[in-house]
Amino acid sequence: MPRRVLISDALSPAAIAIFKDRGVEVDFQPALGKDKEKLASIVGGFDGLAIRSDTKVTAEVLEKATRLKVIGRAGIGVDNVDIAAATAKGVIVMNTPFGNSITTAEHAIALMFALARQIPTADASTQAGKWEKKRFMGVEITGKVMGLIGCGNIGSIVAARASGLHMHVIAYDPFLSPERAQDLDVEKVDLDSLLARADVISLHTPLTAQTKNILSAATLAKTKKGVRIINCARGGLVDEQALRALLDSGHVAGAAFDVFVDEPAKENPLFGHPNVVCTPHLGASTSEAQENVALQIAEQMSDYLTRGAVSNAVNFPSITAEEAPKLRPFIALSEYLGSFAGQLVDSGVTKVTIIYEGAVTELKTKALTASVIAGLLRPMLADVSVVSAPAVAKERGIVIDEVSRAADGDYESLITLVVETETEERRIAGTVFHAGKPRIISVNTIDVDALIAPAMIYVSNEDKPGFIGRFTSMLGAAGINIATFALGRDREGGSAIALVAVDETAPETVLAEVKRLPGVKEVKALSF
Numbered sequence: 367m368p369r370r371v372l373i374s375d376a377l378s379p380a381a382i383a384i385f386k387d388r389g390v391e392v393d394f395q396p397a398l399g400k401d402k403e404k405l406a407s408i409v410g411g412f413d414g415l416a417i418r419s420d421t422k423v424t425a426e427v428l429e430k431a432t433r434l435k436v437i438g439r440a441g442i443g444v445d446n447v448d449i450a451a452a453t454a455k456g457v458i459v460m461n462t463p464f465g466n467s468i469t470t471a472e473h474a475i476a477l478m479f480a481l482a483r484q485i486p487t488a489d490a491s492t493q494a495g496k497w498e499k500k501r502f503m504g505v506e507i508t509g510k511v512m513g514l515i516g517c518g519n520i521g522s523i524v525a526a527r528a529s530g531l532h533m534h535v536i537a538y539d540p541f542l543s544p545e546r547a548q549d550l551d552v553e554k555v556d557l558d559s560l561l562a563r564a565d566v567i568s569l570h571t572p573l574t575a576q577t578k579n580i581l582s583a584a585t586l587a588k589t590k591k592g593v594r595i596i597n598c599a600r601g602g603l604v605d606e607q608a609l610r611a612l613l614d615s616g617h618v619a620g621a622a623f624d625v626f627v628d629e630p631a632k633e634n635p636l637f638g639h640p641n642v643v644c645t646p647h648l649g650a651s652t653s654e655a656q657e658n659v660a661l662q663i664a665e666q667m668s669d670y671l672t673r674g675a676v677s678n679a680v681n682f683p684s685i686t687a688e689e690a691p692k693l694r695p696f697i698a699l700s701e702y703l704g705s706f707a708g709q710l711v712d713s714g715v716t717k718v719t720i721i722y723e724g725a726v727t728e729l730k731t732k733a734l735t736a737s738v739i740a741g742l743l744r745p746m747l748a749d750v751s752v753v754s755a756p757a758v759a760k761e762r763g764i765v766i767d768e769v770s771r772a773a774d775g776d777y778e779s780l781i782t783l784v785v786e787t788e789t790e791e792r793r794i795a796g797t798v799f800h801a802g803k804p805r806i807i808s809v810n811t812i813d814v815d816a817l818i819a820p821a822m823i824y825v826s827n828e829d830k831p832g833f834i835g836r837f838t839s840m841l842g843a844a845g846i847n848i849a850t851f852a853l854g855r856d857r858e859g860g861s862a863i864a865l866v867a868v869d870e871t872a873p874e875t876v877l878a879e880v881k882r883l884p885g886v887k888e889v890k891a892l893s894f
């Protein structure tokens with residue numbers, strides 16, 4: 367069935383051609399994002415949803431998105447997507463982290479000049495025929511201190527532009543390394559010194575619990591008199607009421623805002639002040655940036671939907687189109703290992719250790735770990751997916767440990783899964799042979815060689831003569847056909863296991879009969 371993508375925001379039409387070229391059907395409804403009800407009513411028919419900031423992908427929308435596999439944000443901020451709800455549903459959320467950063471940095475600089483020379487009000491006054499030359503006394507930018515809150519992609523471009531304008535750039539960003547600060551010719555400072563020293567403050571962080579109201583009444587009070595404040599990042603970083611009060615008192619000389627707590631902003635505490643310049647979330651709105659982000663998101667989404675490649679996902683590790691086919695059999699193996707263990711354990715899982723050995727360590731083991739966890743949880747939680755599994759496991763307090771080491775046995779690649787519960791430990795290992803078929807090669811340290819089949823029976827027993835004959839006769843008598851039969855034991859007369867692929871699922875009554883055979887310790891029907 368062809369993949370279908372809904373574009374619910376004003377993306378550049380360049381995206382449509384890319385989707386079509388890659389064999390993905392597109393429904394382009396650029397105004398749909400503003401209509402939550404309509405979006406929810408049709409989203410169920412699509413595998414992909416391409417958006418900008420107008421579309422709010424809430425838990426309610428996701429609830430209806432039964433077929434959705436990927437949300438693509440043509441831009442940077444994904445705060446309009448309920449990532450936790452998307453992850454819980456196994457939906458990949460990807461963005462284009464660089465496509466509009468230059469454009470947004472340029473908007474911050476444009477706003478700085480608009481404030482410094484009062485260009486919007488001077489323009490309005492001049493065109494009204496007033497010629498108020500004396501009213502519009504500006505300030506020079508050269509030699510002033512630019513204080514950046516957040517110095518990531520956009521902040522660092524603003525830093526370079528500001529340095530080019532002969533400003534002294536200081537930055538508050540706890541994640542900015544001293545080496546990177548030096549490369550950028552930026553002085554790394556703490557928030558209080560930035561507030562005390564900056565003539566212009568420009569915000570470039572995402573909106574998080576830590577950054578919400580980072581400029582609050584208390585922090586704004588520590589700013590230098592005459593400061594100018596620019597927000598091209600996200601509404602909510604600045605307390606709008608508190609800023610208005612300081613504009614009114616004359617402490618803050620000007621504010622230029624592109625983003626607001628409530629968008630679209632029809633009313634706002636900042637509106638109407640003579641020293642405020644506002645734009646309607648235009649930071650990313652240049653033809654160059656829009657072309658960039660539309661092309662990029664269409665490529666990324668098509669690559670995922672048609673080839674399994676994941677790039678720039680905020681809730682899943684990246685996988686290139688070249689890696690995807692190599693990874694696929696190992697993803698299947700990982701899910702089988704997890705599912706096998708999940709079907710064997712009887713009590714709550716507390717810890718999962720996944721040991722990767724040999725060539726498989728070169729692959730994206732994060733994706734494999736996610737697959738193991740999805741397989742492990744699926745017998746207990748119906749709709750867990752590779753995307754949602756790590757978050758679900760974390761929520762349940764399951765400790766996940768990943769170990770990678772060189773091969774030291776017969777296999778080029780080996781994955782061993784150790785699952786601990788309050789009462790037991792299970793250890794299952796598997797590999798992928800050249801033909802790409804996953805195989806189980808040991809269970810609880812007993813060697814075996816079994817291909818995985820949709821229906822299997824697992825038996826652990828004492829290694830005593832007569833068991834196999836009785837067991838297979840029992841299956842025969844119940845009309846259960848054996849497809850393959852794999853055996854293993856630790857030593858003669860010790861512990862043994864049987865992994866039997868059968869043509870149909872063995873009923874409980876038959877399993878109970880097998881359990882009563884002498885020497886049988888455990889019997890389970892497995893389905894994959």
Ligand SMILES: NC(=O)C1=CN([C@@H]2O[C@H](COP(=O)(O)OP(=O)(O)OC[C@H]3O[C@@H](n4cnc5c(N)ncnc54)[C@H](O)[C@@H]3O)[C@@H](O)[C@H]2O)C=CC1
Pocket residue numbers: 441442443444463466467470515516517518519520521538539540541542570571572573574576577598599600624625647648649650651
């Ligand atoms: N107005 C518009 O149209 C646009 C707005 N944006 C917004 O700009 C913001 C920044 O984007 P990028 O630079 O691409 O993101 P980025 O992730 O590259 O940089 C963000 C920086 O903020 C820093 N940071 C995080 N928490 C912090 C904290 N508590 N205090 C100080 N610094 C902190 C991070 O360490 C990072 O260096 C995002 O919110 C994005 O959504 C992006 C594009 C267009």
Ligand SMILES: O=C(O)C(=O)COP(=O)(O)O
Pocket residue numbers: 418419420440441442443444466647648649650651
């Ligand atoms: O990329 C971002 O984070 C933006 O805020 C740009 O938003 P937009 O795509 O213009 O609605």
